[in-house]
Amino acid sequence: SQTPPHCTGGTRLGSPGRAACCSGRRCGRQQAMSSVNGTLFLNYQPQVDVRSGKVVGAEALLRWNRPGQGPVPPDRFVELAEDIGLIGRIGAWVLEEACRVAAAWPEPIAIAVNVSPSQFRLPRFYKGLVGALGRSGLEPWRLQVEITEGILLNDTEETLDELKRIRAFGVSIAMDDFGTGYSSLSYLQKFRFDKIKIDRTFVNRLADDPNAVAIVRAVVGFSEALGVIANAEGVETAAQAEVLRAEGCLEVQGYLYGRPMSSEAFVRMLYAARQNEFAAQPRERART
Numbered sequence: 409s410q411t412p413p414h415c416t417g418g419t420r421l422g423s424p425g426r427a428a429c430c431s432g433r434r435c436g437r438q439q440a441m442s443s444v445n446g447t448l449f450l451n452y453q454p455q456v457d458v459r460s461g462k463v464v465g466a467e468a469l470l471r472w473n474r475p476g477q478g479p480v481p482p483d484r485f486v487e488l489a490e491d492i493g494l495i496g497r498i499g500a501w502v503l504e505e506a507c508r509v510a511a512a513w514p515e516p517i518a519i520a521v522n523v524s525p526s527q528f529r530l531p532r533f534y535k536g537l538v539g540a541l542g543r544s545g546l547e548p549w550r551l552q553v554e555i556t557e558g559i560l561l562n563d564t565e566e567t568l569d570e571l572k573r574i575r576a577f578g579v580s581i582a583m584d585d586f587g588t589g590y591s592s593l594s595y596l597q598k599f600r601f602d603k604i605k606i607d608r609t610f611v612n613r614l615a616d617d618p619n620a621v622a623i624v625r626a627v628v629g630f631s632e633a634l635g636v637i638a639n640a641e642g643v644e645t646a647a648q649a650e651v652l653r654a655e656g657c658l659e660v661q662g663y664l665y666g667r668p669m670s671s672e673a674f675v676r677m678l679y680a681a682r683q684n685e686f687a688a689q690p691r692e693r694a695r696t
């Protein structure tokens with residue numbers, strides 16, 4: 409099978425996924441989108457199972473290199489994109505690109521995509537999500553939508569129905585930055601999330617703050633009771649990881665396991681892990 413001719417110009421802003429000559433699933437190449445000023449692209453950060461140490465997924469993180477200014481932090485330009493009404497098109501491109509790239513990975517692992525409140529509220533959001541899955545061939549269960557509590561602040565009934573529709577299609581839903589917003593617990597009662605991501609402001613104090621440990625213990629406790637996966641974000645040190653393991657947190661993500669990286673680097677990481685596994689196998693067989 410040959411890689412189709414590559415569109416070096418990237419996807420045009422006005423038509424996410426459409427202008428690309430290589431949106432087919434055979435092309436594993438990194439594709440960038442020309443933005444108003446500069447280039448948008450995605451990085452991928454591994455999500456790791458605490459007990460097995462295996463990479464079980466990745467989070468797609470948007471990057472913008474502004475000519476002459478270098479990288480602009482995503483929280484800042486996502487807000488800007490919302491203000492100038494560009495978030496719908498950028499968000500649609502992120503979904504399209506993340507699904508296309510993940511469909512070409514050598515393992516059927518999950519890909520998490522951040523969705524901002526105003527993007528989620530667009531009437532065409534659901535259709536775009538279903539379309540991105542269809543065009544990429546990615547199985548819906550491999551896609552995870554990360555939302556923040558901000559989504560649930562207004563129009564709650566409608567929002568909950570929309571979340572249910574997405575989940576009924578097979579896509580999973582994670583609550584991001586848990587503990588930093590408003591009345592998080594009431595949302596957990598109203599909607600069955602698949603994952604709760606403990607914000608890194610709690611995680612980075614785990615090694616020396618008993619209050620942070622108590623909070624993580626409580627979140628892990630009710631995650632278990634609700635049958636939800638607890639993910640700890642921003643794990644940077646082995647000491648933090650040790651506390652998380654001891655507290656029974658299932659999934660970790662952070663610089664300790666891998667910084668956000670290109671899809672190519674991420675795939676190399678998957679292959680390296682696979683090779684280590686093969687290397688370990690004969691010894692394990694000999695023991696039994």
Ligand code: C2E
Binds near residue numbers: 486523661
């Ligand atoms: P987030 O979804 O909570 O993403 C986690 C952030 O923590 C990322 O920052 C990631 O690079 C950073 N991080 C991961 N591990 C560590 C660590 O060990 N230490 C530290 N100090 N930081 C770590 P990033 O990439 O700057 O993204 C910031 C926020 O921008 C994201 O927070 C998310 O809310 C938003 N964002 C990123 N990409 C997108 C996107 O495609 N769409 C939307 N709507 N928002 C996005």
Ligand code: MG
Binds near residue numbers: 467522554584
């Ligand atoms: Mg996130």
Ligand code: MG
Binds near residue numbers: 584585605607608641
């Ligand atoms: Mg977060």
Ligand code: MG
Binds near residue numbers: 585
């Ligand atoms: Mg955030």
